[in-house]
Amino acid sequence: MAANSSNGEQQTPSKPPPLPSPLRFSKFFQLRLRFLFQPRPCPKLLLLLRRLLQIQKIFLVPMLHQIRLVKGLVKALISKKMIGKASLHNGLYILPTSPKIEISKSFTALGKVDTVMLWHFRLGHPSFQYLAKLFPALFINKRPNSFSCKVCSLAKHTKSSYFPSTYKPSYPFALIHSDIWGPSRVKNADNCKWFITFIDDHSRITWTYLLKDKSETASVFVQFYNMVLTQFGSKIQLFKSDNGSEFFARSLGDFFKEKGIVQISSCVGTPQQNGVAERKNRHLLEVTRSLLFTTNVPKYLWGEALLTATYLINRMPSKVLKFQTPQSIFLQHFPHFKPISSILPLKIFGCTVFIQNIAPNKSKLDPKSLKCVLVGYFSLKKGYKCYHPPSKRFFTTMDITFYEQDSYFTQAEIQGETWSDFQPQQSNMRILVTGGAGFIGSHLVDKLMENEKNEVIVVDNYFTGSKDNLRKWIGHPRFELIRHDVTEPLLVEVDQIYHLACPASPIFYKHNPVKTIKTNVIGTLNMLGLAKRVGARILLTSTSEVYGDPLIHPQPETYWGNVNPIGVRSCYDEGKRVAETLMFDYHRQHGIEIRIARIFNTYGPRMNIDDGRVVSNFIAQALRGEPLTVQKPGTQTRSFCFVSDMVDGLIRLMEGENTGPINIGNPGEFTMLELAEIVKELINPKVEIKMVENTPDDPRQRKPDITKAKELLGWEPKMKLRDGLPLMEEDFRLRLGVSKEK
Ligand SMILES: O=c1ccn([C@@H]2O[C@H](COP(=O)(O)OP(=O)(O)O[C@H]3OC[C@@H](O)[C@H](O)[C@H]3O)[C@@H](O)[C@H]2O)c(=O)[nH]1
Ligand SMILES: [Mg+2]
Incomplete structure (x- = not known):
């Protein structure tokens, strides 16, 4: 992987x-x-x-x-x-070469170990006290606390103190506890980064589902609800979770309402109230770690280990249940239900197995059997779940030979992996910013670098961007700058991609239109390919220009636009429209996590002085004492967003749960004549305003409808034009060497 x-x-x-x-x-x-x-x-x-x-x-x-x-x-x-x-x-x-440190018997020494240890490994390292309850015969003349296991102390390093929760028996499915965990820094073999649990309060039997994205919560719950209804003829009555936003998404709320399910949540800031689910998660993760650890299984199989942990815990006695197993309590209510998988003898997770080679195009010379690794049990189909790492394929089969004492993976497989990586959220994020040396890109980098958990990689071809914008980060240990053109493929390992690369000023994007469209189409394809390969979330900065010369005003995201497909601006606006299409196709076809921002006119420090855009032109002209060039008719309107507001919106979009497209811009609307008057008044009252010829296809009006950004991201711009312009003036004065007259 x-x-x-x-x-x-x-x-x-x-x-x-x-x-x-x-x-x-x-x-x-x-x-x-x-x-x-x-x-x-x-x-x-x-x-x-x-x-x-x-x-x-x-x-x-x-x-x-x-x-x-x-x-x-x-x-x-x-x-x-x-x-x-x-x-x-x-x-x-x-230490001296043979210290007498208490290192217990290990898996590699399993051959000599008695059946107690074998069952300890097969069952995912339960305590020896519990094992004694399960298999009293194994413990004749042996005290449970005379056994110890090295893996246990490594995997359970949190020293978790389990406060036993209060348990009141009722009946199955009266109350379901649920929690979501993630994102894991390491993606599972099928790109999942999250998991969700559903725990029946009565039996404490647990169902675990792996998720690629938290937004799958509602659909997975519906799937679970239907399974419960069909298999057990039961309806879920109460649903308890913490306050995670995914549990309060409208789609899930509607489903609860429709089915009459009552939702209870823990109070804000007290996740311990969700005790049952949180404790179960911790237990699941401990067993998961033990399973991976014992047989050197690499972390990209954590999802399989987790599903196996669930399977095993459901079959292990629990103190809360007076040492009965969740499954036995559950089956008391459903005596006719026979889980197919329960007839499968347990085997050690991660051991070597040989399965019948069932490849359809197998030739006579191909080996008859295939060496795989055992990664669990299927509860719906009868069979063991095996994985073939060279071909990255899973198999379910009963036709299998076990080599339980040989782990498939050697120590080398887990080289460099540490368990601190296997933690949610707190883990570091590696973030790629394409076009990060540009105007918006460099401000975004500044903001991302403020968070010490972030590592930022910038790629830029310096067509319009400049290293100067990133001066303060060059040499920083969490920062990397690569000269690269996104029209060429890029191989990096990242968790998030902010894809900004593309010239954005009309004079620059029209300068080499073929290159502009290549950047938008091939560049976006390359970044999507990267996102797919490494399982990263990707945000595209699209543009208000996808609305063309809009016939609807202000522009909501639902508006399809009025774009000239063969005009001089098409390389940019049609290019971005194709980029949006690609984003959604990758999302639908490959399950990539996408975010699309439609950026409206943005201004602020670090804009290129000769950018050709209206705000930078007017400020530079005012400072140089040249006439402000208003393009005809001057009544065309734009809405200008200060760059810090823009960056804030982009980060919120990336971190949130909505794919977009979402308009990010300032709804304050000005004609170009009004803008010229304001610049004149604020910066240089002596300059004249001169009307000049316009360029073809110039949109006559533009103003974002930001209802969606307000509702979904809790975002709206804070900086007013009259407050933002002086900040940009200051920066331009420094760069142009024009001091303020006293
Ligand atoms: O010197 C000038 C420059 C521009 N203008 C006018 O000012 C208006 C704004 O032009 P700009 O070049 O700044 O920007 P545009 O609105 O055309 O394009 C912008 O749109 C949104 C972004 O996503 C695009 O990347 C950006 O180019 C136009 O109506 C233009 O005719 C002037 O009046 N004088
Ligand atoms: Mg939670």
Whole structure:
């Protein structure tokens, strides 16, 4: 998976330190060495450590602080035992080669391990106390707490304290708890970044669905509702969730109303009130991590591990249920329902399996069986779910030979992956801005860089943009600038794409119209291809020019426009219209997450002085003492948005849940004569206003209807024209070297 090679480690600026010779270890579970911090780890050491761990292809062990150095001796904090003497290499303390650290029996040693450990692995690492309840026969003469498992302590590093929730039995589907988790930094094999759970309050049986986008919430709930109705003849009565906006989308609300479902939500700011669902999520993620961990399964299969975790937890005894399993309680109410999958013997997730090669175009010489990895159980079809990484294909089959003690993946497969990546939201975002050296682009970059969680990559061909606009970010560790033309394909790993690249001033886009249309069509195709490949969300900055010379005023997004397809402006306005079409086709055909902004006239500092657009022309003319050139008839209108408002709107659109298109612009409308008068009054009352010839197809009026932006993004512009113009004047004075007369 392309997405998987992206990890923060690659950004480490320092060169890897030379490795001292004792630093050789084979497998994670035979880990013999530990790197120790002084009581307070210094950042440089951390960096070294990360680097070393990366080179050594092992996970960062999240228990480092549990060992401390006391006068050159290593002391385990939990057992309070002295482990041995540490020697210093390159600023790192290294343990003696065979320290007696309590490393428990591991999966690699499974061959020698008794059946207790085998079941512990198959069931996704439940506690040994629970195992003893499930299989009392296995524990004859053995105490549950005499067993320990290394993977458990790694996967459950959150030290989660489960406050048992209050449990009042009722009957199935009376109350469903739900929660959404994500976005995961790593996309699942099928590009999912989210998951949603539905938990039956009575039995605590859980259904998990993977989502590509949060906006799928309503449709997935409808699917779940129908499944419950058809399979169990039951209707959901109460639905409980937190206040996530996706649960309050109108489409879902309408469905609740229609079906008479009562929606309850936790109070604002108290997610713990959604306790059942939140706790279930945490449990699911712990088991998911354990499953992935045990057999080195790469994170792009986290979705399969999660579905398997759900499957297993449904079949595990729970304290809340007085050590009955959710499935057994549930089936008491539906005695005739036989889940097909429950007759499948459990096997270790991630183990090697051979399945009958059923490829249709298989030739006689092709191997009869295919080596795959076991990734779960199908509850609807009878069979195990297997994945064939070389062809990226899934298979469901019963015709299968298990090699339960061989993990399919080796340590090398998970090189550089750390578990801190496998976390929602808080994780870093890598953002691509095409045309980021331009006027709006560079302001957008400034805003994105303010958030320390963002890494920004700018690509620009400097046709109208300039490196100067990004001066302050060049050399910044979270910033990267690439000279690149979007009409050529681009290979980068990113989470979001702001696609701005295209000359926007009429004089520039008309200068080389073929290039302009190429940029809009091929450039957008390339960026959509990139978004599809890496599963990124992409925002296109379209334009108010898609409305052409509008016959409807002001322009709502529903207006289809009045565009000349063969005029001198067509390279731009038709180009952007095709770009919008491409965006929606990729969305419908490939499920890409898209956002479309229709930008209206924008002004502000950093506009090119010789941009040719009206505001920059008038200000430059006023400062140079030249006549303001109003193109005829001068009664044509425009609405001008200050650049900071524009950037704010674009980010809201990207972060929100609506695809658009959404108009982003300032509804204040002015004729060009009025604008000239204002500039004259504010900047230089002495200049004259001169009427000049206009260019063909100039729209006669333009003003955005921003109802949609207000409602869906909570956005409206704040800066008035009379306040914004002086800010732009200041910038132009500096660049033109014209000081203000006293
Ligand atoms: O010196 C000038 C320049 C322009 N104008 C007039 O001012 C009006 C605005 O022209 P501009 O060139 O600034 O901008 P336009 O509205 O034509 O195009 C703009 O529209 C929205 C954006 O998405 C486009 O990228 C941008 O080019 C036009 O009616 C034009 O005739 C003048 O009166 N004098
Ligand atoms: Mg939530």
